[in-house]
Amino acid sequence: MAAAPTPLTLAWLNDAPAQAALAALDGLYEHSPWIAEAALRQRPFTSLAQFKHAMVRVVREAGREAQVALVRAHPELAGKAAVAGTLTAESTGEQARAGLNHCTPEEFALVQRLNAEYGARFGWPFVLAVRGPRGEGLHRREILATLQRRLQGHPEIELAECLRHIDRIAEIRLSDKFGAVPALGNQVWDWAEQLAVHTDPGYGERGELTVTYLTDAHRACAAQLQAWMRDCGFDEVRLDAVGNVVGVYHGAATTGGPPPGPLPGGEGVERHAPASTGSGSDSLAPAPGERAGVRETPRRLLTGSHYDTVRNGGKYDGRLGILVPMACVRELHRAGRRLPFGLEVVGFAEEEGQRYKATFLGSGALTGHFEPAWLDQQDADGVTMRTAMQAAGLPATLEAIAAEARDAARYLGFVEVHIEQGPVLAELDLPLGVVSSINGSVRYLGEVVGVASHAGTTPMDRRRDAATAVAELALYVEQRAAAAPHLVGTVGMLEVPNGSINVVPGRCRFSLDIRSTTDAVRDAMAADVRERLAAICERRGLAYRLEETVRAAAAPSDAAWQRRWEAAVAATGLPVHRLPSGAGHDAMKLHEVMPQAMLFVRGENAGISHNPLESTTADDMQLAVEAFLHLLGTLSQDTP
DSSP, X not given: OOOOOSXXXXXXXXXXXXXXXHHHTTTSSTTOTHHHHHHHTTOOOSSHHHHHHHHHHHHHXXXXXXXXXXXXXXXXXXXXXXHXXXXXXXXXXXXXXXXXXXXXXXXXXXXXXXXXXXXXXXXXXXXXXXXXXXXXXXXXXXHHHHHHHHTTSOHHHHHHHHHHHHHHHHHHHHHHHHXXXXXHHHHHHHHHHHHTTOOOTTTGGGTXXXXXXXXXXXXXXXXXXXXXXXXXXXXXXXXXXXXXXXXXXXXXXXXXXXXXXXXXOOTTOOOOOOOXXXXXXXXXXXXXXXXXXXXXOSOEEEEEEEOOOOTTOOSSTTTHHHHHHHHHHHHHHHHTOOOSSEEEEEEESOSSOSSSSOTTHHHHHHHTOOOGGXXXXXXXXXXXXXXXHHHTTXXXXXXXXXXXXXXXXXXXXXXXXXXXXXXXXXXXXXSEEEEEEEOEEEEXXXXXXXXXXXXXXXXXXXXXXXXXXXXXXXHHHHHHHHTSTTEEEEOOOXXXXXXXXXXXXXXXXXXXXXXXXXXXXXXXXXXXXXXXHHHHHHHHTXXXXXXXXXXXXXXXXXXXXXXXHHHHHHHTTOOOOEEEEOSOOHHHHHTTTSOEEEEEEOOSGGGOOSSTTOOOOHHHHHHHHHHHHHHHHHHHHHOO
């Protein structure tokens, strides 16, 4: 058979003799050719993503002894092998790209000390994909900070993290061999980085990302999103009455549209022919300057997410759901393609409830659920929402806000892409997951009241300790939630007012958060917790109060839309995994008026979110864009 092509192709890999294919893949996993060898037995592969996942599964199923040996096969960063020049060519290039060969004497000494501490603690070398989430290389500062942070981890958790980074290293090396560049994922990555430049005063100086409703940073984000949408080829771009950024990509006319052809997309993803397109909601008239043969038709697909953040948050929560469909519109526009429905992308101005207690303000305006009292709410500086809106150039009237409500009959549904905000996909080694339901939640604030007394003179059987009562309740919450699938319970706040080291707590305030995929399961646990609280306080001679503060209904995914996401994930060559979302999303609000379904994208760092460590890779975002394009393709076939 002919020599391996440069770059490699999937067709060649599928047909090549086993030894030739294995030789071409040399170096993917450090000194461990057995991984690629085992994965090749599963040929043929329909996509590069499928082959990558096959190798990951080989590692996961190899057993702990083989996994530890694999980690130990990797060199220390800037370690003895680097100094001696005995690294593999791949490791040499990766460490050089991260600048580890240019450490200052102080940095080199620190790396050596941390390497020694890490090895002594865990028994294997620290492994990090130094080319990073975008594949271009981390800075030495980031590498040192990560090494210091992970040095504090639990051994089993750290072993799993090392394996995930080993898989990431192999993914990058494999892409290099195939000349595969995640161009769409890189674009989304770049947008996220540029948007994160804007942050509220007092946070940017500390390198923290905080964007709250209608601050200067928030308005800068809105302006940037509008500029990008215009560059992408959206036909209409506007800022609505509550600060949502709205972009609309119209469809082809029922006659005179472009001929059928494949949707743009990535390798291994089936593409379908777009037909004509349309839109709905506020205006059905063609936008000024529309291209010939392009007009609004009666219905749109709605998508998007929020661009505000929690304080000191991450770059992808919410924003990923705006940037992924933007990349899709850019590809459609570049290819001259139109859909048989309009595509409306909304960057919701507020979802987190950080500046004002008005969670889901942005999406609530679209569903007609804007609370009039919100306009008179004050932030921490005494600025009302009405005043903040007026300062941002918004009308700040209930009439203008009410006019933003969408007619659900004019929409096909709502879909949202979101970073997972949890560890499930990372632990399963899956880039994408399909959301089956958004958990319903109920929250309480409570207080238990006993008697504050002297810690030294009050016998143990005479105490009326409020804090230990709440601690007992917290343990019950943990046990009760763990007894049922897709049910979680959290006592997130515990406070002893005016507590002292030598005083038995007389009061203890606490919070309670219960979530489940169904309201019935959630409410059953809530009833059990209330009953247990009453019993604990009765037995201990305590009083209590418990106030419900939030109740949100579960939002199960629409079956048809969930199947579309499942087909889109399968088209990438990846296994389809369904999982509930424990977090709230704008999709919960849209669920009140139209069918909805969500796609999750794997997060790095064990899926952490609402945290500066929140991250994902360009390769995973590439797959998300490809899946979205596939969904648009199948919907084009289904829509008359």
